[in-house]
Amino acid sequence: MIKLVIFVVILSFIEIKSMVKKQQKKEIFVYLGLAVISLALGLLYLSNPYRTSLAQHMLRLIGQEF
Amino acid sequence: MLYDKDKISIRQAMFLFLTVIASPAIRLVPVIAAQTAQEAAWLAPIVAAVILFLNVLVWNRIYKKYKNDSLMHIYSDIAGKFIGKLLSIIYFLWATLLVCVYVMYFAVRLVGSIYPDTNPSIFIISILVLVVYLLRYGLVTLARLNEIVFPMFAVTFLIIFIMLMPYLQVIFLGPVTYKSILPVINAGIGISGLSSYYTFLFVLGDKINNKESIKKIGIQTTIFILVNQILLIVMTLGSFSYSVIKRSQLPLLLAVKQISLFNTLEKIESVIVAGWVFSDFVLICFFSIIALKILKSLFGLSDERHLAKIFMVLIFFLSLYLSSTIFELERLSSYVLIPGDFILGFIVPVIMLAVGKIRKKI
Numbered sequence: 001m002i003k004l005v006i007f008v009v010i011l012s013f014i015e016i017k018s019m020v021k022k023q024q025k026k027e028i029f030v031y032l033g034l035a036v037i038s039l040a041l042g043l044l045y046l047s048n049p050y051r052t053s054l055a056q057h058m059l060r061l062i063g064q065e066f
Numbered sequence: 067m068l069y070d071k072d073k074i075s076i077r078q079a080m081f082l083f084l085t086v087i088a089s090p091a092i093r094l095v096p097v098i099a100a101q102t103a104q105e106a107a108w109l110a111p112i113v114a115a116v117i118l119f120l121n122v123l124v125w126n127r128i129y130k131k132y133k134n135d136s137l138m139h140i141y142s143d144i145a146g147k148f149i150g151k152l153l154s155i156i157y158f159l160w161a162t163l164l165v166c167v168y169v170m171y172f173a174v175r176l177v178g179s180i181y182p183d184t185n186p187s188i189f190i191i192s193i194l195v196l197v198v199y200l201l202r203y204g205l206v207t208l209a210r211l212n213e214i215v216f217p218m219f220a221v222t223f224l225i226i227f228i229m230l231m232p233y234l235q236v237i238f239l240g241p242v243t244y245k246s247i248l249p250v251i252n253a254g255i256g257i258s259g260l261s262s263y264y265t266f267l268f269v270l271g272d273k274i275n276n277k278e279s280i281k282k283i284g285i286q287t288t289i290f291i292l293v294n295q296i297l298l299i300v301m302t303l304g305s306f307s308y309s310v311i312k313r314s315q316l317p318l319l320l321a322v323k324q325i326s327l328f329n330t331l332e333k334i335e336s337v338i339v340a341g342w343v344f345s346d347f348v349l350i351c352f353f354s355i356i357a358l359k360i361l362k363s364l365f366g367l368s369d370e371r372h373l374a375k376i377f378m379v380l381i382f383f384l385s386l387y388l389s390s391t392i393f394e395l396e397r398l399s400s401y402v403l404i405p406g407d408f409i410l411g412f413i414v415p416v417i418m419l420a421v422g423k424i425r426k427k428i
Contacts, residue, residue, distance in 0.1 A: 027370075054384075
């Protein structure tokens with residue numbers, strides 16, 4: 001988990017630095033949004049890789065679970 | 067028509083479309099057709115071709131008015147800003163879901179066909195790194211790469227069909243009676259979910275040149291797909307009958323494995339796997355470009371390329387979280403993806419055309 005956080009932070013630092021140079025403010029906000037979602041998904045997955053999958057949830061929603 | 071080096075031609079766009087649907091078609095078309103239409107499965111592509119032809123006509127009509135706009139702009143103009151944005155969000159979520167599903171299919175299929183006991187994450191990371199690399203260069207590079215490789219795979223497919231001909235049994239393709247009409251229509255609608263990806267091309271509508279040829283090139287593409295899908299079903303059903311194909315996961319691989327030429331030329335299935343890998347790569351790149359393009363349009367960004375890497379990190383975890391077994395993926399495809407593709411790829415454009423006509427926008 002710590003490796004994932006370090007990876008996302010380093011990647012974000014490199015990309016945001018480049019965006020700051022080009023003064024792309026909106027891009028930075030969207031990037032941060034994606035980074036937070038990626039991090040949350042990564043932590044959710046790594047905390048228990050054997051939890052019920054998203055496909056199962058979607059199939060259950062339409063009454064087609066198996 | 068003005069030439070623009072940042073745009074692709076409508077012919078290149080159709081080549082992309084053909085490659086994008088190749089991999090899911092090889093996997094799903096024979097199975098869906100065999101499950102629903104049984105012996106008459108080989109007629110199902112005719113229904114799918116009619117639906118694709120109607121889709122071509124719809125987009126041809128829309129692009130008579132909107133010469134150089136993307137799907138998001140067209141929907142916003144026809145249905146209003148709120149509905150347009152809402153549809154853009156739905157298309158973005160759908161494209162992201164499709165990327166995840168096809169990344170997972172890619173990995174699971176490689177593990178299932180030639181690399182057993184390998185962790186699928188290795189294949190997921192490999193393909194995503196390649197996709198990030200290609201996204202740096204964008205749509206034009208992908209279209210040019212595809213323009214070179216696609217004809218080679220099309221010719222290979224034809225050669226494989228010829229080599230499979232001695233193994234085909236016509237008895238497996240009949241009988242076809244009037245009772246087959248309804249199952250064939252149902253199977254055709256199922257298959258047409260894939261050809262609905264045609265609509266997704268127009269997310270990049272502002273990056274496609276000479277759209278005045280949409281109808282002509284679209285009809286050629288429809289005929290090509292029709293012939294290809296009929297050959298695909300004949301190859302698989304003709305080899306093993308519908309009762310085997312409807313239960314198989316990789317029907318074409320199963321059929322190609324039996325090819326043996328004078329006991330010297332064997333193991334041709336690796337060619338099919340190479341074709342799949344390429345088609346999956348183009349497919350994943352294509353839907354990633356589409357997702358990022360919609361994101362750019364939604365937030366009014368000037369450049370979306372910086373988002374590619376973090377988007378792929380998101381795709382990696384979402385793919386792993388989505389599903390880990392081929393059974394879940396297949397069920398998801400049958401009950402969620404195919405109907406969803408059909409709605410977003412065919413029903414929504416038809417509704418937009420109707421609304422556009424009523425509001426005198428088209």
